[in-house]
Amino acid sequence: MTMSSSVPGEVVLDRFQRPIRDLRISVTDRCNFRCPFCMPAEVYGERYQFLPKQEILTFEEIARLARIFATLGVRKIRLTGGEPLLRNGVEKLVAMLAGIEGVEDLALTTNGHLLAQQAQALKEAGLQRVTVSLHSLDDDVVGQMNGRNFGASLVLKGIERAAEVGLLPVKINVVVIRGVNEHTLVELARFCKERGYIARFIEYMDVGTLNGWRMERVMPAAEVVRLIGEGMPLEPVEKDYRGEVAERYRYRDGGGEMGVIASVTQPFCGDCTRARLSPEGKLLTCLFASNGHDLREPLRAGASDQELQSIIADVWRVREDRYSELRTSMTERPAQRVEMFRIGG
Numbered sequence: 042m043t044m045s046s047s048v049p050g051e052v053v054l055d056r057f058q059r060p061i062r063d064l065r066i067s068v069t070d071r072c073n074f075r076c077p078f079c080m081p082a083e084v085y086g087e088r089y090q091f092l093p094k095q096e097i098l099t100f101e102e103i104a105r106l107a108r109i110f111a112t113l114g115v116r117k118i119r120l121t122g123g124e125p126l127l128r129n130g131v132e133k134l135v136a137m138l139a140g141i142e143g144v145e146d147l148a149l150t151t152n153g154h155l156l157a158q159q160a161q162a163l164k165e166a167g168l169q170r171v172t173v174s175l176h177s178l179d180d181d182v183v184g185q186m187n188g189r190n191f192g193a194s195l196v197l198k199g200i201e202r203a204a205e206v207g208l209l210p211v212k213i214n215v216v217v218i219r220g221v222n223e224h225t226l227v228e229l230a231r232f233c234k235e236r237g238y239i240a241r242f243i244e245y246m247d248v249g250t251l252n253g254w255r256m257e258r259v260m261p262a263a264e265v266v267r268l269i270g271e272g273m274p275l276e277p278v279e280k281d282y283r284g285e286v287a288e289r290y291r292y293r294d295g296g297g298e299m300g301v302i303a304s305v306t307q308p309f310c311g312d313c314t315r316a317r318l319s320p321e322g323k324l325l326t327c328l329f330a331s332n333g334h335d336l337r338e339p340l341r342a343g344a345s346d347q348e349l350q351s352i353i354a355d356v357w358r359v360r361e362d363r364y365s366e367l368r369t370s371m372t373e374r375p376a377q378r379v380e381m382f383r384i385g386g
């Protein structure tokens with residue numbers, strides 16, 4: 042049964058004529074990893090206070106907002122975190138979102154550590170596909186990049202199980218950091234190719250304020266394509282829709298595809314159709330936003346669907362975000378930026 046909001050649909054465009062097509066919903070700020078480029082352990086230690094339960098949107102609140110976003114043009118919903126599989130009963134939320142009228146694509150991004158035991162329930166609830174973060178097959182590199190010294194085995198089991206139950210296509214997000222994992226990329230690319238997983242190699246970004254980002258640690262996407270293409274020849278593939286993030290390539294031998302996400306060297310803000318919802322109900326119009334627009338307050342104060350739709354539409358209409366396009370020309374970057382684990386990439 043499809044569910045829709047009571048308010049009539051309306052297409053809203055921002056200041057650069059970009060529609061809202063993709064909604065990324067961060068369902069928790071908690072994570073069981075401490076990836077240094079996102080949630081460094083020295084800052085987010087054992088005593089770090091995550092958001093208290095009452096401040097986090099309930100599943101019903103998330104589903105209601107998602108229905109309203111769908112009336113404004115959202116066609117794709119991605120669940121993220123922190124680590125979304127840490128949120129108890131997340132499959133119940135999936136079931137609520139799966140029935141929303143207009144939503145054609147329901148995906149989830151996870152670090153994969155808990156995926157093996159939850160894949161079946163997520164699939165049955167209506168999840169269509171998963172993206173799993175795995176930055177290498179080398180356990181030492183994996184342990185360094187998850188900040189917990191966990192090896193890859195549980196994540197690999199989760200990926201395999203996701204494919205088994207039909208959460209397809211399985212995409213693998215690989216953050217590439219020069220001096221950390223570039224020497225293991227070809228092995229990972231071959232592993233994904235042989236199993237039909239779609240690897241997405243992501244340029245290291247200055248998300249948040251704590252990851253000590255430096256340009257010299259960015260391995261340009263073009264270099265990654267050259268490196269992988271040396272042994273496994275590639276050819277470019279057209280994008281499926283406006284706003285698709287990855288530059289896609291297919292293996293010339295018919296062995297599937299891979300992609301790169303080049304936010305630093307080939308920014309794509311001009312086609313950015315992504316809105317983000319933080320766990321505490323803030324609407325963020327850019328990954329590099331300094332802060333968001335509070336939707337929880339009006340939601341809990343009894344605002345109607347119509348009123349909420351207007352609030353969201355008004356925020357989007359004045360959106361001018363294009364941080365990645367401006368990054369290199371900025372003399373000074375905004376000191377305050379929402380941390381990555383709060384908005385899930």
Ligand code: SF4
Nearest residue numbers: 310313327328362365
């Ligand atoms: S930097 Fe902001 S505006 Fe540009 S693509 Fe990323 S999220 Fe979109």
